[in-house]
Amino acid sequence: MCIFNKVTLKYFNTFSIDVSAESIKEVYSESELLIYWRQATQNNKSVLLLGGGCNVLFLEDYNGVVLLNRIKGLLVHESSNFWHLHIGAGEIWHQLVVYSLFRNMPGLENLAWIPGYVGAAPIHNIGAFGVELQQFCEYVDVLQLNNGEKIRFMSFDCKFGYRDSIFKKKFYKYAVVAVGLKISKIWHPVLNYRSLRSLNVSEISPIQLFRFIYDLRCRSIPDPSVIGNAGSFFKNPIVDRNIADNLSNCYPDMPCSFQCNGKVKLFAAWLIDSCHLKGYRLGNAGVYSKQSLVLINSNQCATGIEIVKLACFIRNRVADKFSIWLEPEVRFIDAHGEIDAIKLFNELC
Ligand SMILES: Cc1cc2nc3c(=O)[nH]c(=O)nc-3n(C[C@H](O)[C@H](O)[C@H](O)COP(=O)(O)OP(=O)(O)OC[C@H]3O[C@@H](n4cnc5c(N)ncnc54)[C@H](O)[C@@H]3O)c2cc1C
Helix, strand or coil: CEEEECCECHHHCCCCCCCEEEEEEEECCHHHHHHHHHHHHHCCCEEEEECCCCCEEECCCEEEEEEEECCCCEEEEECCCEEEEEEECCCEHHHHHHHHHHCCCCCCHHHCCCCCEHHHHHHHCCEECCEEHHHCEEEEEEEECCCCCEEEEEHHHHCCECCECHHHHCCCCEEEEEEEEEEECCCCCCCCCHHHCCCCCCCCCHHHHHHHHHHHHHHHCCCCCCCEEEEECECCCEECHHHHHHHHHHCCCCCEEECCCCCEEECHHHHHHHCCCCCCEECCEEECCCCCCEEEECCCCCCHHHHHHHHHHHHHHHHHHHCCCCCECCEEEECCEEECHHHHHHHHC
16 A cells, blocks of 8 residues: 655646645555545545546645555456456556457457556446447446445446446445456457548458557547646537538538437537637647647646636537537546536636
8 A cells, every 4th residue: 555645646647737635545455445435534535536547637636535546456257258357446457458459358459548447447438449348348346435335237237328327427435446348259350430441350350450549549649648638528429310410411521420329429529620729729728739639738737727718618619610519528626526517617618
């Protein structure tokens, strides 16, 4: 166990926002998690669980204890058609992808290079290149922090959606401690995403696909150790068919993707690009010049509020042009914990 007191959180969030917490503790077991959670709450302190801080935006100093989930462990067993992996929440997601790939259990390649830890992956239902975690998730083990009880949510009960799950809705006093994945022994490359369609389904190997995705990601997403960011800042809006049809009539080149439920996914990057905001800067916050869905801490000294103000500006411009209100994918954290990002936008803009 490592304890840091009144330490900056700059190195614990990929946006590199320089705020502090009262204390930061690395937690390596469920019992440590329970002890620190109880200690903090008995002293009326807020507790924030973090993995890699890759999906959060700190708005100010955090008045409480940050617990970094580092519960390790990886068990593999097989059934006739699947590999079953039980993974501690404190394992690094990308290392898991590499481990499975190089031990001949391919399947997770499209989700390679997504920063962060395994524990956050089901909360956010991480996704990339046409694949989402939910396609592999067998269960999620959750520790109820107020009574130490462990609950297993089977995949169906996780209510996975686009960058969404039940854990985003009822996550107070819970910690994800392990995730169970199920990987088919028969590998089929998933190449239906636009940027993968040039690949040959019958010739490509899992490792070639993994490398291809690495190159694509390097070209479009800044390395957070160099330029602070949290990946895609906004979600792709999912709208009713009639709204998409009206927009398509006005903007025939607008890309969109039809969903199974009859709704239509629009592409936030295209909407932002169409407002000519790629590379735009507001104070120390900016829109990444190669991918407008990524907001950046331009010179590593932006505040969280500067990023929010830029996000507000983008939302307003997109709404003025398309009557679509973008919603953030990133979670906003104030002095006491997560806040409603949309409410903050409405107050600030
Ligand atoms: C460069 C970059 C690229 C990215 N690309 C993608 C992408 O392609 N696809 C994608 O889906 N996402 C992407 N992301 C977002 C991010 O990688 C994922 O959301 C990831 O799952 C976050 O993991 P984390 O451990 O850093 O979570 P954190 O940011 O630490 O936490 C996120 C939220 O989950 C909560 N939390 C974390 N761990 C636990 C736990 N064990 N128990 C309970 N609550 C917990 C936190 O309190 C917080 O609210 C990207 C981010 C970056 C910086």
